[in-house]
Amino acid sequence: MATSSAGVFNASKLAIIFALLCSLYVFRDIWLPSTPTTPVHPTATPPQSSAPPLESELILNQTAPSEHVADCLNAPGADRVMIVLKTGASEIYEKLPTHLITLFRCTKHYLIFSDLPQTYSDYQIHDALATVSNQYKDEHDDFEVYRKLQKYHREGQNVAKLKGDKGWNLDKWKFLPMMHETYRLASPDVDWFVYIEADTSMSWTNLLQFLGRMDPKKPLYLGAQNVIGHTTFAHGGSGFIMSRAAAEKIENRRNKIGVKKYDDRWELSTSLSCCGDEVVARALVEVDVELTPSWPRLQGETVDTLDWTEKHWCTPAITWHHVSPSQVDSMWRFQNKWVKENGWSKPYLYRDVYDGLVARHVSVNRTSWNNLSKDKEFVAPTKDSSEDDKKAWEKLSDVEKDSVKSFDDCAEACLAWNKCLQWMHEDGVCKLGKDVRLGETDERHSDTWSSGWLQHRIQGMRDNLADCKTNWDH
Incomplete structure (x- = not known):
């Protein structure tokens, strides 16, 4: 009996062990690490959304460039263009990264200028003010923030704390020295120098097609025209372009007069001017290079503030200004999609940007939204209103008076x-x-607007412009 009981006991133990082994096999996926059945590849671009990504999403969504984006280095004319980006040390960590993962992937030749020499990751940042004479850098009020930047940098402090209006006074001093240094550092096979700022968005495909229509052997200076006094100049924030021939004329003039004598004269002129981009225009006029107006291809609005009218509709869109890093990314992803579908020889127009980035947002009325309507304004008079305002109110139609209700x-x-x-x-x-x-x-x-758009009239405008041709000359 004892032997029989032991045999029964051993058999029970074996059954339990066998059951445990079966359970471990059946439920192995719970405790073993999972292995994908297919390789995982990064996507070419972040998923599209109705709203621009947050700044943090730009970092989280960084991925390997897709094939058509990689080809941007070999797009027609890409190897003949130098992009020169001007920024400030107090904003460099906020605004530069987006350019490095978008536009700078596509250009073989580029330079970055700031008001502080430093290295950002593997990118060299040049001091645009390095060649300015110590007379100004050590004593002039415009250089107060420059002196603080150097001190903060030496002490390892956060230079972003120096953001402010005084940076504008310093910025004007960067233009001419930056241009001289760009010419000195540029490869001889560069035909075009394209100057942008950290809050400028640039269309690479439209830029290349625009430059491909012109001769770099001619002294050309292109940009969105602006006027101060008697000087017509290219607005810096909208981006401006110089051919090699134009750059050579300035450098030849500088060398002929003598570098120090030339620089001293233009430093004095800069100290008396409001704006560095205006100084650039005068230096070019001195060598008989006038501005070739290039608005609205190069212009200073954002997608949010532009007036979407016949003035722009069929013109290729090259630059935008006052854009945030997320808007730079949004415009870049729009371009990548366009190039993937249309190649590098067809420009996208303002009309196409409207269709891709604006139309869906103005298809519904919105609360807590300011749509920048400004052509007529009706304001209900109060007891404190002037007599002129009250008389103007009385001249309005009933519909206009009721509009404020x-x-x-x-x-x-x-x-x-x-x-x-x-x-x-x-x-x-x-x-x-x-x-x-x-x-x-x-x-x-504290005060918010409600905004609306008349869809049938907008569609009528679009129908009237449906047959317009691409306008490179506007």
Whole structure:
């Protein structure tokens, strides 16, 4: 009996062990590390969304460039263009990274200038002010922030704390020295020097097609025209372009006069001027190079603030200004999609940007939104209003007077004016606009607007412009 009981006991033990082994095999996926059945590859671009990515998403979504993005280095004319980016040390960590993972992937030749020499990762940052004489750097009020930057940098402090209005006074001193240094450092096979700022967005494909239509052996200076006094100059923030022939004329003039004598004269001129881009124009005029106006291909608005009208509709869009890093990324992803579908020989127009980035946002009315309507304004008078304002109010039509009562009444006033395409309303105020603008949220403001767009009239505008041809000459 004892032997029989032991045999039964051993058999039970074996059964339990066998059951445990079976369980371990059946449920192995729970405790073994999982292995993918197919290799995982990074996607070419971050997923599209209706809103621009947050700044942090730009870092999280960095991925390997897709094949068509990698080809941007070999796009027609890409090896003949140098991109020169001007920035400031106090904003470099905020604004530079997005350019490094977008535009700078596509250009063989580039330089970065700031007001502090440093290395950002593996990128060399040149001091645009290095050659300015000590007379100004040590004593002039405009260089107060420059002196602080050097001190903060030596002490390992956060130079971003030096952001402020005084940086604008310093910025004007960077232009001419930066141009001389660019010419000195540039490879001899560079035909075009393209100057942008850290808050400028650049279309690589449209830029290359634009430059491909011109001769770099001619002394050309191109940009969005602006005027101060008697000087017509290219607005720096919109980006400006110089051919090698134009750059050579300035350098030849400088060498002929003598570098120190030339620089001393233009430093004095810069100290008396408001703006460095205006100084550049005068230096070019001195060697008989006038500005070739290039607006609106190069221009200073954002997607949010541009008036979407026939002035722009069929023109290739090359630059935008006052853009955030996330907007630079958004425009770059838009371009990549365009190139993937259309190649490097077809430009995208403002019309295409509207379709891709604006149309869906103006297809519905919005609360807490300022759409920048500004062509007509109706304000209900108060007891404190001037007599002139009260008299002007009395001359309005009933529809115009009623427009201040509500959002819908403001919409009726827009319908009553045959040029109106959009409107915005807040308590006691109605504004109408004859141009389409996107605008932006004002939900953080104490007073917020409600905005609307007349879809049938916008479609009518689009139908009228449907057959317009690509306008490179506008």
